[in-house]
Amino acid sequence: MKLLKLVPDNTNINFLKLRLPFYIISLLLMAASVGLVLTKGLNLGVDFVGGQMIRATFTQSQTVPVGDLRETIGKLGYGEPILQQFGKPNEVSIRMKLPEGSDQQPDLANQMANKITAAIKVGHPDARIDGVDSVSGKVSGELFQTGMLALGLAMVAISIYIWIRFEWQFGVGALFALLHDVTLTIGMFALTQMEFDLNIVAAILTLIGYSLNDTIVVYDRIRENLKKYRRMPVPELLNLSVNETLSRTVVTSLSLLITLLALLVLGPNVIFGFTAAITLGIFVGTYSSVYMAAPILIWLKVSSASFVPTETALDRQEKLARGESPERP
Known part of the structure; x- marks a missing residue:
């Protein structure tokens, strides 16, 4: 064959x-x-810009209700969230800046994440939280x-x-x-x-x-x-x-x-x-x-x-001693 x-x-x-x-x-x-x-x-991730990133999937919806979700999170007083489609149309990445003082008090970031995820579940029962990541600005x-x-x-x-x-x-x-x-x-x-x-x-x-x-x-x-x-x-x-x-x-x-x-x-x-x-x-x-x-x-x-060794004067003398013809420089 x-x-x-x-x-x-x-x-x-x-x-x-x-x-x-x-x-x-x-x-x-x-x-x-x-x-x-x-x-x-570049759309830098939390790894590079610091902050809190929450990934969620709306299991009963074909698309993410961006307007309602933005309003739900905005009412918590942590600032304007950055929403971005993550994978499928019904999956979203929510990025938030870390609250002031979180470098000295790491619990503040965890409290913010808990409040945001709780508010999402209350306002959108079909929302499934897929992950929460937190990185400090210095790191x-x-x-x-x-x-x-x-x-x-x-x-x-x-x-x-x-x-x-x-x-x-x-x-x-x-x-x-x-x-x-x-x-x-x-x-x-x-x-x-x-x-x-x-x-x-x-x-x-x-x-x-x-x-x-x-x-x-x-x-x-x-x-x-x-x-x-x-x-x-x-x-x-x-x-x-x-x-x-x-x-x-x-x-x-x-x-x-x-x-x-x-x-x-x-x-x-x-x-x-x-x-x-x-x-x-x-x-x-x-x-x-x-x-x-x-x-x-x-x-x-x-x-x-570039890959041919250069013949030195000593090489030419040795060739003459052996009766060989030296290469012309």
């Missing part, structure tokens, strides 16, 4: 033919993502700083590793590809206003790992081919390398997407944002390995000489 091959052995797609248009599109998307973050901002600020620091340090450490393993051009290419992937993923959260919390930071770190893995596979094949085909033009060599690793890339990405799509459709709402981030990351990570990480090597002047 002949095995099914998603990518034929003789595949020869000229990926780098459209490298300039794709780079322009990617740079525009990155700029748009940054613009969305600056203008619309949430520290979480946001450490989360962003983790993303930055991960990308820098990865670039240094690739720099040491390959050449500095490869480190720059990998860092740019990772920056591209992270920027577009964060831009999606700014566009959709899905909640951005610690789960999403974990998803982005997972995305960085996947994108790096795919990029290293391509870079390793490029390095091998630079040593093997020293006279081949660099664009042609990069195309050859990408095509040779295409089968592995397609199989890996499809395997992950099958699982992720099942989680998106059938999985719990609690991990929807996490799953959506990784799903988008699979697409942009695969794309960046081909159209970001590889073409940039042309503009950074990578050549076969």
